[in-house]
Amino acid sequence: xxxxxxxxxxxxxxxxxxxxxxxxxxxxxxxxxxxxxxxxxxxxxxxxxxxxxxxxxxxxxxxxxxxxxxxxxxxxxxxxxxxxxxxxxxxxxxxxxxxxxxxxxxxxxxxxxxxxxxxxxxxxxxxxxxxxxxxxxxxxxxxxxxxxxxxxxxxxxxxxxxxxxxxxxxxxxxxxxxxxxxxxxxxxxxxxxxxxxxxxxxxxxxxxxxxxxxxxxxxxxxxxxxxxxxxxxxxxxxxxxxxxxxxxxxxxxxxxxxxxxxxxxxxxxxxxxxxxxxxxxxxxxxxxxxxxxxxxxxxxxxxxxxxxxxxxxxxxxxxxxxxxxxxxxxxxxxxxxxxxxxxxxxxxxxxxxxxxxxxxxxxxxxxxxxxxxxxxxxxxxxxxxxxxxxxxxxxxxxxxxxxxxxxxxxxxxxxxxxxxxxxxxxxxxxxxxxxxxxxxxxxxxxxxxxxxxxxxxxxxxxxxxxxxxxxxxxxxxxxx
Amino acid sequence: xxxxxxxxxxxxxxxxxxxxxxxxxxxxxxxxxxxxxxxxxxxxxxxxxxxxxxxxxxxxxxxxxxxxxxxxx
Numbered sequence: 001x002x003x004x005x006x007x008x009x010x011x012x013x014x015x016x017x018x019x020x021x022x023x024x025x026x027x028x029x030x031x032x033x034x035x036x037x038x039x040x041x042x043x044x045x046x047x048x049x050x051x052x053x054x055x056x057x058x059x060x061x062x063x064x065x066x067x068x069x070x071x072x073x074x075x076x077x078x079x080x081x082x083x084x085x086x087x088x089x090x091x092x093x094x095x096x097x098x099x100x101x102x103x104x105x106x107x108x109x110x111x112x113x114x115x116x117x118x119x120x121x122x123x124x125x126x127x128x129x130x131x132x133x134x135x136x137x138x139x140x141x142x143x144x145x146x147x148x149x150x151x152x153x154x155x156x157x158x159x160x161x162x163x164x165x166x167x168x169x170x171x172x173x174x175x176x177x178x179x180x181x182x183x184x185x186x187x188x189x190x191x192x193x194x195x196x197x198x199x200x201x202x203x204x205x206x207x208x209x210x211x212x213x214x215x216x217x218x219x220x221x222x223x224x225x226x227x228x229x230x231x232x233x234x235x236x237x238x239x240x241x242x243x244x245x246x247x248x249x250x251x252x253x254x255x256x257x258x259x260x261x262x263x264x265x266x267x268x269x270x271x272x273x274x275x276x277x278x279x280x281x282x283x284x285x286x287x288x289x290x291x292x293x294x295x296x297x298x299x300x301x302x303x304x305x306x307x308x309x310x311x312x313x314x315x316x317x318x319x320x321x322x323x324x325x326x327x328x329x330x331x332x333x334x335x336x337x338x339x340x341x342x343x344x345x346x347x348x349x350x351x352x353x354x355x356x357x358x359x360x361x362x363x364x365x366x367x368x369x370x371x372x373x374x375x376x377x378x379x380x381x382x383x384x385x386x387x388x389x390x391x392x393x394x395x396x397x398x399x400x401x402x403x404x405x406x407x408x409x410x411x412x413x414x415x416x417x418x419x420x421x422x423x424x425x426x427x428x429x430x431x432x433x434x435x436x437x438x439x440x441x442x443x444x445x446x447x448x449x450x451x452x453x454x455x456x457x458x459x460x461x462x463x464x465x466x467x468x469x470x471x472x473x474x475x476x477x478x479x480x
Numbered sequence: 481x482x483x484x485x486x487x488x489x490x491x492x493x494x495x496x497x498x499x500x501x502x503x504x505x506x507x508x509x510x511x512x513x514x515x516x517x518x519x520x521x522x523x524x525x526x527x528x529x530x531x532x533x534x535x536x537x538x539x540x541x542x543x544x545x546x547x548x549x550x551x552x553x
Contacts, residue, residue: 261513318502382539407507
């Protein structure tokens with residue numbers, strides 16, 4: 001018996017050694033800033049930026065996916081008037097940034113567009129994905145691959161998503177659609193702790209062609225929940241494609257550290273570390289996007305306040321192309337009930353480690369939402385301050401009029417979809433206690449979809465937008 | 481956010497760090513840090529570019545970056 005077990009282990013080790021692990025991301029032959037999945041390359045009608053809409057989907061497993069899907073449905077059903085024509089708000093969405101569970105509806109919409117509404121619930125939301133992944137991992141057929149050092153449970157999950165959800169699609173299929181929204185799935189670079197967005201600008205750094213990356217692999221990296229799932233390995237081919245960093249990177253590196261703009265310098269350092277030839281880091285290990293930003297909001301905020309972002313909204317604002325900027329943050333964060341404080345017992349190791357892992361992330365998410373509000377306030381106040389100054393000076397007589405130039409005025413609408421805003425206590429308590437899992441009962445999924453619509457409809461900033469643009473979001477199943 | 485006005489006698493495109501960013505004589509928003517300012521279109525102005533550290537500005541007191549036409553332009 002013992003000999004049989006030894007023989008089986010030896011065979012498994014042999015199979016593992018033979019199991020070749022192919023890179024999930026191909027090299028880029030030649031860097032070209034005019035090719036690949038980039039915001040500026042996507043077709044958009046003239047004036048498309050005047051109403052600029054960014055939607056972010058947080059992490060949170062199927063709970064997050066269902067809430068995000070409910071918001072997508074609501075955006076599809078929301079109509080408004082732009083330049084005298086009626087349009088759907090969904091068709092005005094320019095960017096979707098997603099994390100973890102939220103990355104599944106985001107990626108599916110990037111690939112399938114309108115068909116998402118008919119297909120995604122059956123492909124993902126109603127499926128017991130978690131049970132299917134566990135069965136797959138426990139199947140002896142998976143063991144040789146799982147025994148290989150460069151192959152983990154997330155690789156297995158990626159192959160499952162590829163087969164069962166995304167039908168073998170790659171980013172080349174998304175690029176071929178050639179239309180907004182620009183969908184950004186976010187993972188986390190495990191070594192630097194920084195977000196790793198799946199866009200060509202980031203893959204340029206590692207001289208890899210995003211067009212050849214499977215959507216399933218991007219979704220798997222974005223949702224590689226630490227512990228349950230493993231990080232995914234990506235090959236770094238830096239130095240092999242003639243890549244040139246944008247001009248701002250060298251400028252940021254010349255700035256005295258932490259004196260002018262520490263955030264900008266840190267981002268420049270991260271870019272240089274990824275692109276260091278050799279490459280200095282031959283492999284990247286990407287884990288759940290929620291480790292660095294569980295809302296998917298940091299990248300969009302960067303784009304709103306920085307001219308350095310590869311899809312800078314600020315550049316468009318400076319060019320006078322943006323009049324209204326809508327940021328819809330869909331946050332499926334929960335606050336599971338705990339009985340910890342009902343007892344004098346010292347909390348156990350698992351409880352303590354879980355709190356240590358999740359509390360800082362929750363606090364960071366809180367700060368991120370606050371940052372969005374602060375940025376909105378800054379945009380509101382800066383143009384108004386100049387206008388007020390001009391008004392006051394002019395009131396003292398034409399000879400005193402200052403006529404100071406003002407920055408371009410932009411109306412910013414920070415919309416928040418989060419369970420904590422549910423007015424009904426029983427409904428709020430229910431939503432805040434939905435577990436983080438890749439399978440939920442169908443009734444829970446349907447309820448979360450409706451909550452997405454409800455929370456969007458009640459948000460004051462969303463209502464302001466609808467009021468100003470003669471918009472309407474009907475209740476589910478009815479018309480305007 | 482920081483604020484900059486690029487001064488030039490006529491309306492010209494402004495590039496910041498090699499990217500198009502609005503026009504001369506308008507208040508432009510940028511992030512703090514060192515930036516390279518230049519004008520779009522023909523190179524009939526001077527200097528060819530200005531590298532400036534932008535910090536501590538306000539919408540009422542934007543940093544001014546000046547260019548002038550080349551003699552004979």
